[in-house]
Amino acid sequence: MTRRMLGRLANPQLLALVGVLLINWLLFPSFFRVTWQDGRLFGSVIDVLNRGAPVAILSIGMVGVIATKGVDLSVGAVMAVAGAVAASLVVAGYPAPVAVIAALLVGLLCGLWNGFLVAVLDIQPIVATLVLMVAGRGIAQLITQGFIVTFNDPLLIFIGTGSFLGLPMATVIALVLLVLVTLLVRKTAIGLFIEAVGVNRAAASLAGIRSRMLLILVYALSGLCAAIAGIIVAGDIRGADANNAGLWLELDAILAVVIGGTSLLGGRFSVPLAVVGALIIQAMNTGILVSGFPPEFNLIVKAGMIILILLIQSPLATRIAPRRPQRARIGVQRTAK
């Protein structure tokens, strides 16, 4: 049992996260300083958890899609749509719970649409979700009529900026989702089926797996996660910004999943490691902010770090340094169980 725990911890993703955090600490010595303020934890590490939550939530949905050899480019746009729906409804006087549920349903609907295009009409995922990536932002702009729709609804603001047991609400929501989705895929057969469809859809069909239903499910989940992230982001700035909410976050989510060790060719996946991937990305963003580099270097620093992390995970690195990654591989497998 302890060995299993050790194996779980010694994987390249967690090592990379620790590495990035250590670099942040070197650049900014009080990086790990956390204080208690106004009934909540306050510090750069908390910022990482808080700011990383939207991408972490997106990656929780994205990882299942990518494991089926698909991809969901529409999540950023769906965030904008969900935020726009929630904001417009509370501004129009509907109770906040109604607005939240409506936004979640709209996200789910977007996911079902993607799933329908991919599973039933057999459109390539990258093309199918591109439709909503482009159209979604337009829909969001139509809903908000081009304004940033600002609101003062306490529930929406609480979802975006509140705290629970001292932790930012966004972090708590991401954590709950992580646990729920991990249980959903690992305590049922869904995870195994997702991997089977991703590895070999023809064989999965012949083995009696209803791959169509499964694909619709993973895209629907991705849409739902995007809606949750969209509500958080809107609540955070107390407004729905159709032009900018979730802009390019689909790429961060895909990157998080890839850093989390799930291949874009489908197959083996891990929800917790995708979330770790999201935290790595955010730790870099926050690190750049507190380090005081000129903004012109942001993208270069980020790209360099990502290349380094992906290299550490690559099969080549496994061959050059066989000892550590071997343990790591067992770790991945165990987590993937």
Place this chain on the structure above:
Amino acid sequence: MSETGYVLEARGVVKVFGNHVALDKVNFGLMPGEVHALLGENGAGKSTLIKVLTGAYQPDGGEVLVESQPVTLNNPQHAQTYGIGTVYQEVNLLPNRSVAENLYLGHQPTRYGFVDRRRMERDARTVLARYGLDLDPGSELGTHSVAVQQIVAIARAVELSGKVLILDEPTASLDRNEVERLFDVVRSLKAQGLAVVFITHFLDQVFAIADRVTVLRNGRLIETRALTDVTRTDVVRLMLGKDISFSGATALEEARPAGEVLLDFRNYGRKRSVHPFNLTIHKGEVIGVAGLLGSGRTEMARIMFGADPADEGEVRVAGQKTAIDNPTDAISRGFGFCPEDRKAEGIFGELSVRENIVIALQGKLGWFSALNRDEQMEIAGRFGEAMDIRAASLDMPVKLLSGGNQQKVILSRWLATDPAFLILDEPTRGIDVGAHAEIVRTINRLRDEGLALVVISSELDEVVAYSSRIVVMRDREMVAELHGENINPGVIVQAIASNQTGASA
């Protein structure tokens, strides 16, 4: 100048891939004005030979001669300059360009350096007329039927080369009328003195159009014969390669007390795939399916399993009329299916041996009754041991196992679902001797335990040994159901080759 009279010849050609000898000193000669059929099962070396003759591959030994002069063909374009043109099964033209453009692509008639479209279309019209095609050369190629596209491809190949035309399974996706139309074109080309190489799986077509036949097997030349000298039986025997005697040597599994009827397929079929067939299967019996590649044997298996649903006829399972529209339906009624292409349709390469074994059972249990890890280990261990799967660990990826062990994993997968009926498509192809024996033993054991099995195999001796009946497929049709005591590979070969239906011994 020409001593042999061959327009194109391969002399002692050798081609090696890694340590696999794909062609072993093969001789092949092509006369002008003949249609020469090239036959052989998968892996016999047909396509390798074609690729050597068209310059796609360079031979590792021997030589290629054009009109008795040794030549080096660098690539198919180079071969074209020697008059050798090829048409592949999948038309590789541009469906969204015009017929005329496709005909002249790469060497359009030009005027002042620009494509002379008007002349091109005028020329195209004359050329197409020679092939009996009256269509607008300006129309998009993709708007025409596959047969017309094939003829355009042939016209292009002949216009470009003009001495030798190689047709690689040109009829695979054509219906009967379209095949006739294509044959008319081939006959007229032959009358013009062109040499045509014709590759197909359909024996009827060979006898309908070819003058001579060359049979390859396992990379070796078996024989080249004039079709006037051989019977269908001879050809099938050459292809399957057994020195088959025609008196009963190996008898069928002795008639056993027939169990109760498990399955009854009535007029069961699917358009453009398999003609309707009738088949009754009892518990505790193995039905062997014999037929050449492309005879419809795999299609029949897929229809039975619902992988391609039947669109006519009906099936009864244990007397109950039922619908099998997809594999899930089939599995819920106790069916299992080991497909022919293990890698593409059978195994989940990245997943573990354990997961590969439990996946069908888990599929049957559904999304929410998950087997936990211990249960999976127990099931995988039990069936793995029963099938003698040689794997270092049940958690290793199945792709690291040998072909034979992968086949055992797939068989275990179905046995774990406690099936009543198993369909095995070429279960022993391409696996080592040990695994082969294990699988044959398992087939016998399952039959004795009361399972019903359908086994498709090219290994006629083997099929005869464990089957109680044998059905023969030809041209996507069930042409015979053989039973009785005197069944032997020879009889099967005759049935495969025979022209009449309903042979019985």
Place this chain on the structure above:
Amino acid sequence: MSIITKLALAAGLATALSSGALAQDISGKVVGFSQIGSESGWRAAETSVTKQQAEERGVDLKFADAQQKQENQIKAIRGFIAQGVDAILVAPVVATGWDDVLQEAKEAEIPVVLLDRGVEAPEDLYLTSVASDQVKEGRVAGQWLVDNVGSEDCKVVELQGTVGSSPAINRKKGFEEAIAGHDNITIARSQTGDFTRSKGKEVMEGFIKAENGGADICAVYAHNDDMAVGAIQAIKDAGLKPGTDIKVVSIDGVPDIFQAIAAGEANATVELTPNMAGPAFDALAAYWADGTEPEKFIITESKLYTAADDPEGEYERRKGLGY
């Protein structure tokens, strides 16, 4: 309508007075307006203000939305020429590729006025261009800070626009010019907030952590109001009072920042006026009246608004404009 008049007067004042053309009647004139699109709230406001300015002057405005495509703008301008309009207003989506179509307008003797962005074309192809001076905007913001901190030491954090964009470069430059020579004011940190609220908030959170929980920060300068609104939230989340503990100065003058100023959470904003059309019409009026050639580059006023400038009223005036 009187509110609009006031706004037009305020923004167009400098040009209008100098040309003395306000009295000229241009009602009945037909003017084509090729707008870029509606990619931002400010752009939408510019469209509505332009329509109101035209209506007020009795000008028949033909509006064409180019949806971010130059080809649509060229098409629209050719359409205007064919219709024989009296003048054309263009907010060009890109700087290059205008020579031909401007030449066509010139040959048809239709004056063209460029709004809020310049083009790389010979100056004789258009009558004038009306635009704000981004460097000046930054300078006004910086001057406000200089005037308000006096001689105390002041560490400023800067929220830049999108890296490499011209407003980000110019507004940074102007601000630095204004604080140059005041050694008590230093820019401690500068990062990009991509002109968005959420990035503005995220970056400000980082700054606060990096500067001793925000205690060391004297002021935040944001290249646009949206980032400032995000920063204000970050300051509040850190338990500090925006506007008091940390001064907030930004640029654009969108409605939400006036609300923040009214609430004491922001201190100042420099307006980028959406009224580019007012000065344009005035220049046209003078031109038609007696052939007065306007200046080639009309610079709109970069007006500073603080709590003393009736922020509630400014908010009310702006909120219907499409921001």
